[in-house]
Amino acid sequence: MTDIDKNTENLDNGTDTALSNVFQRLNEQENLSPSAELDALILKQASEAAVEKVAPENILKSESKSERDSNHDIQFRRKQLEQARTKQKRRKSFLPAWAMPMGLAATVLLSFGVVIQVMQSPEFMTPKGTEYITEAQTSDRSYENSSTELDVSLDTAYERETLAAQAKSDSELASANSARPVMRAEAQTPLDSAKENPASIESQPMNIDSTSSKPSISDMSKTDIRLKKQKHEIVVTGSRQESFDLQAPPPPAQENKTIKLDDVHADVATSSGIAPVSSPDNALQDNVVVSSNNSIESNEHNYSEPEFAAKPSTEEFKHNESSIEEVVITSSRIDENFDINAINESRLNRPLEIDFVDRTCQLNNDCKLISAGTKDQACQIESVNTANYAKYQKGLALNEYDLEKLCPLYVSQCVRNYCQAVPVGLDEAIEE
Amino acid sequence: MDVRPNKPLQQDSSDEELMLAYAQNNNEQAFADLYARYKLSLYRYCVRMLGDEGLGADIYQDTWSKLIKAREKYQVKAKFKTYIFHIAHNLIIDAWRKRSSQGKPLNFVSIDVDHDDAANLELESNTDLFTDIQTEEQLLQFKLALEQLPPEQRDAVLLHYEQGLSLQQIADMEAVGRETIKSRLRYALKKLKHTISAMNAASTVTETTL
Numbered sequence: 001m002t003d004i005d006k007n008t009e010n011l012d013n014g015t016d017t018a019l020s021n022v023f024q025r026l027n028e029q030e031n032l033s034p035s036a037e038l039d040a041l042i043l044k045q046a047s048e049a050a051v052e053k054v055a056p057e058n059i060l061k062s063e064s065k066s067e068r069d070s071n072h073d074i075q076f077r078r079k080q081l082e083q084a085r086t087k088q089k090r091r092k093s094f095l096p097a098w099a100m101p102m103g104l105a106a107t108v109l110l111s112f113g114v115v116i117q118v119m120q121s122p123e124f125m126t127p128k129g130t131e132y133i134t135e136a137q138t139s140d141r142s143y144e145n146s147s148t149e150l151d152v153s154l155d156t157a158y159e160r161e162t163l164a165a166q167a168k169s170d171s172e173l174a175s176a177n178s179a180r181p182v183m184r185a186e187a188q189t190p191l192d193s194a195k196e197n198p199a200s201i202e203s204q205p206m207n208i209d210s211t212s213s214k215p216s217i218s219d220m221s222k223t224d225i226r227l228k229k230q231k232h233e234i235v236v237t238g239s240r241q242e243s244f245d246l247q248a249p250p251p252p253a254q255e256n257k258t259i260k261l262d263d264v265h266a267d268v269a270t271s272s273g274i275a276p277v278s279s280p281d282n283a284l285q286d287n288v289v290v291s292s293n294n295s296i297e298s299n300e301h302n303y304s305e306p307e308f309a310a311k312p313s314t315e316e317f318k319h320n321e322s323s324i325e326e327v328v329i330t331s332s333r334i335d336e337n338f339d340i341n342a343i344n345e346s347r348l349n350r351p352l353e354i355d356f357v358d359r360t361c362q363l364n365n366d367c368k369l370i371s372a373g374t375k376d377q378a379c380q381i382e383s384v385n386t387a388n389y390a391k392y393q394k395g396l397a398l399n400e401y402d403l404e405k406l407c408p409l410y411v412s413q414c415v416r417n418y419c420q421a422v423p424v425g426l427d428e429a430i431e432e
Numbered sequence: 433m434d435v436r437p438n439k440p441l442q443q444d445s446s447d448e449e450l451m452l453a454y455a456q457n458n459n460e461q462a463f464a465d466l467y468a469r470y471k472l473s474l475y476r477y478c479v480r481m482l483g484d485e486g487l488g489a490d491i492y493q494d495t496w497s498k499l500i501k502a503r504e505k506y507q508v509k510a511k512f513k514t515y516i517f518h519i520a521h522n523l524i525i526d527a528w529r530k531r532s533s534q535g536k537p538l539n540f541v542s543i544d545v546d547h548d549d550a551a552n553l554e555l556e557s558n559t560d561l562f563t564d565i566q567t568e569e570q571l572l573q574f575k576l577a578l579e580q581l582p583p584e585q586r587d588a589v590l591l592h593y594e595q596g597l598s599l600q601q602i603a604d605m606e607a608v609g610r611e612t613i614k615s616r617l618r619y620a621l622k623k624l625k626h627t628i629s630a631m632n633a634a635s636t637v638t639e640t641t642l
Binding site: 015016018019020021022023025026027029030032033034035038039041042043045046047049050051 | 454458459460463464467471472475476479485489492493496497500501503561562563565566568571574575589593594596621
């Protein structure tokens with residue numbers, strides 16, 4: 001009894017048996033069989049595949065002397081490795097498991113605290129190379145140059161006297177060291193000025209306070225900031241009559257991020273002519289410019305990735321010259337409605353190409369489109385032969401076979417990372 | 433399906449047991465036995481589906497290569513026969529498509545089906561016609577008629593009548609309904625009958641003329 005006889009779904013048992021016998025006779029007559037070379041090739045491939053899998057397991061089972069020696073070496077090295085690991089474990093066992101991360105965290109916090117402290121210190125606030133101007137010098141300057149814009153206001157007469165005395169001593173010192181005024185200003189501390197001018201000793205607390213104390217946030221908020229255009233410095237004058245020259249940061253360089261398609265998918269970009277598709281409803285996507293040399297320029301704040309729909313080149317997909325006239329629908333998704341009737345009317349039996357975001361589906365015969373979309377990167381196209389299209393439109397039921405048999409195959413081509421074309425009605429492709 | 437992979441292989445071991453022995457235990461002899469069982473039927477299927485022995489041999493080799501590569505993923509979900517013919521079937525479809533895209537479609541003759549007639553098509557008994565095919569010339573006619581069937585119909589005929597797969601197995605393999613396969617077979621038988629009859633008539637006319 002043959003397999004067919006066992007099958008209860010046969011159309012006609014007599015026909016089945018008769019046809020089965022015909023095939024048997026045909027096979028005897030034709031004697032179709034693979035060549036001996038092909039047999040040997042396939043068996044060899046199977047054998048090699050089996051050996052490749054077995055080989056790693058048999059390395060330690062080899063019996064030859066040299067292999068035994070090498071195995072001995074391997075075992076010795078393994079022992080050494082295990083011993084080293086054991087030592088490491090012992091070392092680690094002195095400390096509990098949480099000690100390492102805690103220690104690390106404590107170190108980080110400590111160093112962070114130190115950094116903050118250093119940053120808040122006055123020495124740090126007056127970096128080297130900037131001019132620290134005392135109140136007295138400010139006054140001195142204001143006396144010397146009436147056009148100086150420094151804003152000086154003195155509260156008390158006592159302070160005025162002290163500052164005048166200090167200004168006098170400073171001016172003397174300035175005449176002596178006129179060659180290096182800035183160095184003098186840097187070198188002169190309040191203590192030095194007190195030594196030189198005992199009269200200003202009483203004012204020292206105020207000066208010390210004004211120089212060593214850190215300007216608070218409230219003080220800073222009252223500051224008057226001027227920008228010296230030439231030096232690109234910011235002069236900050238506080239309510240305590242302090243002046244700080246802060247080095248202004250360099251103006252930010254204008255950076256343009258250029259993404260070249262060649263860098264991303266050189267082969268795809270050049271061969272298939274990928275074109276970006278801007279989606280108007282996507283608020284994040286802005287200012288994507290495609291230059292003539294296939295580069296996409298965007299400003300540095302544009303972090304959104306432009307959505308691409310691959311538009312295949314005619315070289316890739318065309319089968320004849322008429323494919324230039326292919327109907328291309330760009331960036332139509334499966335969930336978007338597009339007018340299939342309009343497409344069919346405009347086609348006039350030309351090849352149809354639908355450009356989805358993830359792949360391009362092509363229908364290159366005279367079939368009419370009924371539905372199209374993609375599912376799991378595979379094209380899902382339902383079509384009907386032109387001859388039956390009218391019948392289909394009239395609502396006459398076409399069964400599954402009617403739909404398939406005249407448009408059985410379509411050419412689908414994926415343009416992104418991988419290609420696995422699946423024809424209509426065959427969605428269970430064997431995966432490798 | 434009750435399959436024990438570690439069962440000692442015997443002459444009557446099932447296909448699935450042999451495949452598991454090869455896939456899991458790297459039993460080369462199991463593969464050789466399996467290969468011997470299927471080499472002729474699979475080779476014929478590939479060649480007859482593609483109508484070209486060279487291309488058929490390529491597909492045949494690719495089928496076994498795929499099987500070897502995918503052996504570790506093999507699971508006994510269906511008969512091994514269905515599994516390997518499914519692989520071959522997919523490769524054949526790929527070959528068709530590749531040829532079409534290269535502008536060199538395989539030489540299939542499409543038929544014009546009268547749908548009104550087809551809708552009411554009842555299966556006629558073809559027993560006499562096919563039982564009569566005995567001589568070498570008749571076998572050649574049958575072969576030519578088979579080659580003129582559309583691919584899907586030829587596929588159904590080869591898988592059902594030659595390889596003995598059930599309608600449901602073919603339907604599962606091709607992801608279509610069982611009724612679709614049934615319909616394909618009916619059309620195929622009708623077409624075969626018409627073609628063979630036409631050939632007989634033509635040869636009769638030729639003999640009479642001579």
